[in-house]
Amino acid sequence: MFVTITQMTKTILVVDxxxxxxxxxxxxxSARGYRVVTADNGQNALYTARNxxxxxxxxxxxxxEMDGYEFLRxxxxxxxxxxxxxxxxxxxxxxxxxxxxxxxxxxxxxxxMRELDxxxxxxxxxxxxxxxxxxxxxxxxxxxxxxSYFVKVSGQAVDLTPSEFDLFALMISSPGRxxxxxxxxxxxxxxxxxxxxxxxxxxxxxxxxxIEVEPGNPLYIETVFGIGYRFRTEK
Numbered sequence: 001m002f003v004t005i006t007q008m009t010k011t012i013l014v015v016d017x018x019x020x021x022x023x024x025x026x027x028x029x030s031a032r033g034y035r036v037v038t039a040d041n042g043q044n045a046l047y048t049a050r051n052x053x054x055x056x057x058x059x060x061x062x063x064x065e066m067d068g069y070e071f072l073r074x075x076x077x078x079x080x081x082x083x084x085x086x087x088x089x090x091x092x093x094x095x096x097x098x099x100x101x102x103x104x105x106x107x108x109x110x111x112x113m114r115e116l117d118x119x120x121x122x123x124x125x126x127x128x129x130x131x132x133x134x135x136x137x138x139x140x141x142x143x144x145x146x147x148s149y150f151v152k153v154s155g156q157a158v159d160l161t162p163s164e165f166d167l168f169a170l171m172i173s174s175p176g177r178x179x180x181x182x183x184x185x186x187x188x189x190x191x192x193x194x195x196x197x198x199x200x201x202x203x204x205x206x207x208x209x210x211i212e213v214e215p216g217n218p219l220y221i222e223t224v225f226g227i228g229y230r231f232r233t234e235k
Contacts, residue, residue, distance in 0.1 A: 011035045012120070013054035015045040015071070016086060017063045025058065028113045028187060029120075031170040032146070042066030046074060049081070056082045056120060061098065069101060076102040082123045086111075113187070114166075137172055139231075142211065142220070144172055153211050163188055164207050167200075171221065171231040180228040204229055 012034050014025050019040070026036040037052045039045035043066040049057065057075075061068035068085060075081075085098045085106035095106050104123050107116055135147045143152040149165050151158045160168065170187055171179060179187075181197040208215040222232045 009033065009035045010055040010124075011037060011052060013045065013049055013052060013057045014038045015040075015042065015057065015063070015068070016060040017041060018060075021086075024186065025113075025116070027183075029117075031173050031187070032117060033173060042068060042071030042074075045071055049075060049079070054081060056084070056124060058084050058086055058116075058120075059103070060086045061094065062088065069097065072098065072101040072103060084119055084123060137169075139172055139175070139220075142172070144169060151211070158210050160207070160210060164203055164210070167203055168207055168211070168221075171229065175231045176233040178224045178227055178230045183228065200228075 012029055014022050014029075014036060015038070016022050016025075017040050022038045022040070026038060029036050037048055037054065039048045041063045045057070045059070046066075048054075059068045059071060066074075068087075072083065075083075083103045085095065085103045086109060087095060087098070087106055088109040098106060104126070105119055107119055135145055137144045137146075141154040144150070146169060149160070149162070151160055151165065151168070166188060167184055170184070171177075181200040184200045184203075185197050204221060205215075208218050208221055211220060212218045218232075220232055222230050224230055
């Protein structure tokens with residue numbers, strides 16, 4: 001079983017001093033079809049940007065060694081790569097400073113993953129020349145279109161809720177990878193609550209009822225006992 005991806009992968013550099021945020025954003029964007037590299041401060045980000053040549057940069061403002069403002073001043077002398085600020089600051093003047101230094105947009109923490117994805121796509125469309133990652137995935141009889149939240153199975157449209165779609169898109173884009181319930185919940189909500197991890201089982205059960213010929217004997221979404229779920233790579 002193969003996943004067909006129709007566009008060139010674009011690279012995003014995530015710069016933030018918090019490892020947990022870098023990991024969360026990297027996993028989400030990777031599942032959306034991007035190649036993701038990271039750095040933990042502005043100095044390391046300059047080195048990474050020069051070597052990896054990202055198509056877009058997500059940049060925290062408050063960091064040790066070299067903050068986001070210093071990075072902007074230095075990097076804008078070299079490249080015009082689109083930059084979105086990740087800021088916890090509430091003062092409007094802080095955001096204006098970033099924009100005046102050459103940032104293209106900003107997202108205020110805490111932010112949702114869907115909002116972040118929408119901002120990335122909007123900036124890429126605006127600046128031009130940076131195409132978006134693959135929108136359409138085809139696996140066997142399944143066609144999934146990220147841009148329109150559209151799924152077909154054996155030629156028939158399937159009506160998925162936003163949460164079902166996001167979970168399905170995550171798994172289908174990483175066939176064979178095992179996702180724990182905590183992984184899937186974090187993907188949806190940005191945090192993990194032990195009491196609510198079982199909601200993932202409900203989403204998976206509903207997904208199987210909609211896409212599987214025999215939900216009790218699933219062809220696509222496989223249970224990995226004691227761990228979680230994965231999208232099967234073979235029939």
